[in-house]
Amino acid sequence: MNQHFPWPDERLIKAAQDGDVTSLTAVVVRSQPHVRKFAISLCASPQDAEDAAQEALIILYRKIGTLRATGALASWMFRIVRNECLRQVRLLVSRSNEQSVEPEASAEPSAENAVLHRLEVERIAAAVCAxxxxxxxxxxxxxxxxxxxxxxxxxxxxxxxxxxxxxxxxxxxxxxxxxxxxxxxxxxxxxxx
Structure with a gap:
């Protein structure tokens, strides 16, 4: 049995963008296997992949109207999943860094240090995701x-x-x-x- 599921066609995507709920539901359902595959390939764990896929499908459902080109659904969803996986890694790295900070060093960081810390977390998260x-x-x-x-x-x-x-x-x-x-x-x- 062929396990390949095609992406939704442009006509269905356009109807979903125009507010047709049945079409929108069909777009989300037909996108799900692809979104899950992206998430599994990008995220660190099966749980993170499931969370990222769910978040991406919610974004698809809520924001399909912001998709500029109906033919760009796959690349748009890939970016959403990638960003969600990066967000999860950033959260993990940030939590890990917060737990390793000594109690007396927990005074409010300066705005400059906060920005530098965030940039470093972003850099590490991107390297881990790569x-x-x-x-x-x-x-x-x-x-x-x-x-x-x-x-x-x-x-x-x-x-x-x-x-x-x-x-x-x-x-x-x-x-x-x-x-x-x-x-x-x-x-x-x-x-x-």
């Missing part, structure tokens, strides 16, 4: 969520040694990615001076 799925999953589970190594290995169906090896590769890839963005930023600053 990792291959297997590396992204293991890095988030182990380093961001703080799950024990044995739990991570078990939940991913890996031996402890395989989990450690994959985690090492993920950390190395993340360090490399962040180093590259640091070099680009340094070059940009040097050129601007």
């Amino acid at each position: 990792l291959p799925r297997d590396q992204r999953q293991i890095l988030i589970m182990r380093d961001v969520q703080g799950l024990p190594g044995k739990s991570v290995a078990h939940s991913l169906g890996l031996s402890n040694a395989a989990m450690k090896s994959r985690l090492h590769r993920a950390r190395a890839a993340l360090r490399h990615s962040l180093a590259v963005t640091d070099e680009v930023a340094d070059q940009s600053v040097g050129e601007a001076s």
